[in-house]
Amino acid sequence: MRKLVAALVVGTTLVAASPRPAHAGAAVDAALALGAFAVFNQLFLAPFWARPVYAAPPPAVYTAPVYVPAPVTYAAAPPRPPLVNREVVYPHGRYVLTGDGVTAAYQWFWVPNPPAGPPPPPPR
Secondary structure (H helix, E strand, O other), X not given: OHHHXXXXXXXXXXXXXXXXXXXXXXXXXXXXXXXXXXXXXXXXXXXXXXXXXXXXXXXXXOOOOOOOOOOOOOOOOOOOOOOOOOEEEEOOXXXXXXXXXXXXXXXXXXXXXXXXXXXXXXXX
C-alpha cells in the first residue's frame, strides 16, 4: 500500500510540475499529433510490420562490344562573296571598286584613260 501511495504522490507531483501547453492553434496540434503517431509507429509497430525483403540480383549478361563509327561531318566551304562587277568602263576612263564591304568599306575610284599619243607624222 505504501508503494501505491508513493507512486500516486510522485505521479501527481510530476503532473502538477509539468508546464502547461501553449494554445498555438489547430495546425500545431495536428503537426504534434502526426509527429507523435510517427514516433509511436517506429517504436512499437515497426517491428511487427517490417519484414526483411531479399531480392535476387539480376543475371549478368555479357555482350561483345559493338563498334559504331563516329558520324562523319564535313566542314562546309565558306560562302562565296557575291559576284560584283568591280570595273565600269567608259571611253574616256573607268571606275574601279575597292574594298570588300566587311573589313574594308566599298569605295569607287575614277581612273582616267591615258592621253592619246602624239599625232602621226605627215605622209611624205
